Amino acid sequence: MxxxxxxxxxxxxxxxRPAVRDVHLTLDRGEVLGLVGESGSGKSATALAVLGLLPGNAVTRGSVRLEGTELLGAGERELTRIRGSRVSMVFQDPLSAFTPVYRIGDQIAEAVRAHRDVGRERARERAVELLDLVGIPEPALRARAFPHEFSGGMRQRAMIAMALADDPDLILADEPTTALDVTIQAQIxxxxxxxxxETGAALLLVSHDLGVIAGMADRVAVMRDGRVVEQGPAREVFHRPREPYTRQLLAAVPRIDTPRRTARADGEPVLRVRGLTRTFPVLQGSVVRRRTGTVYAADGVDLDIRRGETLALVGESGSGKSTTLFELLELAQPEAGTVELFGQRPGTLTKAETRALRRRVQIVFQDPMASLDPRMPVGDIIAEPLRTQGAGKAVIGRRVPELLTRVGLDPAHADRYPHEFSGGQRQRIGIARALSVEPELLVLDEPVSALDVSVQAEVLDLLRRLKEELGLAYLFVSHDLAVVRNIADRVSVMYLGRTVEAGPVDEVFARPRHPYTQALLSAVPVPDPDRERERQGTRILLQGDPPSPTHRYDGCRFRARCPLYPTLAGDEQKRCAHEVPEFEGDGAACHFPRVREVL
Known part of the structure; x- marks a missing residue:
């Protein structure tokens, strides 16, 4: 056949410039083919070429046949007939894929009518049915919303609903979970x-996440530099890879199910936070701005870090991680709660004391390109904090080459500009800049999330080495729990602005007590097809998105999504609804904590 x-x-x-070279792939009915590779490998270009969706500067050669019908070089009328009806697309960024001025339901209804002879009313009904199928709550109401009124996860669900509008034979999904939190990724x-x-469609799933591919794909094709270097059944590729590149890629993936030895640092406290609170006003009005509400961005954050220790701060988008981080770096009096850095309370210090304290705390940003001035040579970028602290030319001239060498770069390249370096090299430059004034606490804000997996592994190895050599403490902010398992000694879990669980990484990951931590860990995919399929039956899927931080919730703020809450007795539910769970030291802020192994 x-x-x-x-x-x-x-x-x-x-x-x-060649982007894809001599690619041979086949996909049978009902089959899932996972297309994996690092940035620039050509996987997205391959998928977009199937439907003729490449930009105008692209030139394609070869053959792409859909049940014998040649698509490559087909006219726009023929491709329009096939798009949506037989082959549909789920794009990486649903916000840019939807038209912002039309309602979601109307756009799905338009896709229905494009290939079916149905009236407007029936098309709208079909749009609501599809939104209901993909799990959109109150689908009839949400069909009247505009794309910007949906969360990222809901927009991706709506994009999948549109892809299903005409029961396609093939769905092309281009990185459909890349920008989503792990809990929302599991839902998608x-x-x-x-x-x-529901449709029996085949699926071509493009992803850089080998855990996602392991749980979804029947077969896997690995791309590198525009070519398919290996393909075969998923179990064979993951367990018995033939190509060195595939083995290298699998070895570089951090795994959440692989424990590492950690020990509680016995050094002096570096950071101590209790009850940190930060709110922001919600303002409306184009001429006269008036306050109409409050965003409770951080609302009860507790943290402890000792010298030589790595504390990871984790949670979904909107949980308050970044707010907490920048509140600490402001070195100002907190709105509420207490902050102690090296035994000193910011906001109570003189300018000279604050300046000295600032030297002891430095940050490495998420996006190395955006955080480096493109007009400055990297030598000047690294020297800038030294100049700010009053260092002389002799000190700077000696220190810059030392720092470049320490982070694995050539000192002779100090006169080059950021665009002349790769992403991993730019992050090394950011690390060198942060180390220039010899800090004692390094704040790392998603430092490897923008990097390919092989480069990510190199940067994590560098961070571990620097910590050991320099005795640094790290506050490591991340959404990637597999990375956290790989680098952190302790972990602090945040939900809706509040600390809900903390403790040693191995203990929290092996025996999580808070239902939210259990759901986070359960949602992280493992790059092993057998294990992933075993876990799917017991995976904890949280319903919906996190609640809005513009409302201060009575009782436990997680209860609306908590899988444990519906199983509790009436009196227990009343306690969750009206009494805020307290957090004390290592433990879980839950009235009824129950250990559940999820890895």
Missing amino acids: SPLLDIRGLDVDFDG LDVLRTARR
Whole structure:
């Protein structure tokens, strides 16, 4: 039997530069093919070429057949007939894929009518049915909303609903979970499984996340530099990879199910935070701005870090991680609660004392390109904090080459500019800049989230080495729990502005007590097809998105999504609804904590 999709000798050039070379792929009906590789490997270009969605500067050669029908080079009328009806697309960024001035329901209804002879009313009904199928709450109401009124996870669900509008034979999903929290990612993957079950469609899943591919794909194709270097059944590729690049890629992936030895540092306290609170006003009005509400960004944060220790701060988007981080770096009196850095309370110090304290705390940002001045050579970028602290030319001239060497870069490249370095090298420059004034606490704000997995592994190894050599303490902010397991000694979990659980990494990951921590850990995919399929039956899927931080909730703020709450007795539920769970030291802020192993 001939395959549903047959790609032969596909080449793609952009302005004469090769992006895809001699790609051969097949996909049978009902099958899931995972297409993996690092940035620039050509996987997205391959998927977009199937439907002729590449930009105008792209030149394609080869053959792409859908059940014998040639798509490559087909006219716009033929492609329009096939798009949506037989082959649909789920894009990486649903906000840019939806038209912002039309309601979600109307856009899905338009997709229904594009290939079916149905009236407007029936098309609207079908749009509501599809939104309900993909798990949108109150689908009839939400169909009247605009794209910007949906959260990222809900927009991706709506994009999948649109892809299902005409029961396609093939769904192309280009990094459909990349920008989502791990809990929302788990929901979207579950929706994709539902979509396949309801339509019987084949799925070409493009992703850089090997854990996602392990849990979804029947077969896997690995791309590097525009070519497919290995492909085969998922179990074979993951357990018995033939190509050195595939083995290297798998070895670089941090795993949440691999314990590492950690020990509680016995050094002196570096940071101590109790009950940290930070609110922001909600303002309305174009001429006269008036306060109409409050955002409770941080509302009860507790942290402890000792010298030589790495504390990871984790939680979904909007949990208050970044707010907490920048509140600490402001070195100002907190709105409420207490902050102690090296035994000193910011906001009570003189300018000279604050200046000296600032030297002891430095930050490495998430996006190395955005945090480095493109007009300055990297030598000047690294020297800037030294100049701010009053260092002389001799000190700077000696220190810059030392720092470049320490982070694994060539001192001779100090006169180069940031754009002349790769992403991993730029992050090393950011680390060197942070180390220039010899800090004792390094705040790391998602320092590897923008990097490919192999480069990420190198930067994590560098951070571990620097910590050991310099006796540094790290506050490591991350949404990636596998990375946290790989580098942190202790972990602090935040939900809706509040600390809900903390403790040694191995203890919290092996025996989480708070239902939210259990759900976070359960949602993290493991790059092992057998284990991932075993875990799918016991995975904890949280319902919906986190509540709005503009409302201060009575009692436990997690109870609306808590899988434990509906099982409690009436009196127990009343306690959750009206009494705020207290957090004290290492433990869980839950009235009824129950250990549950989820890895």
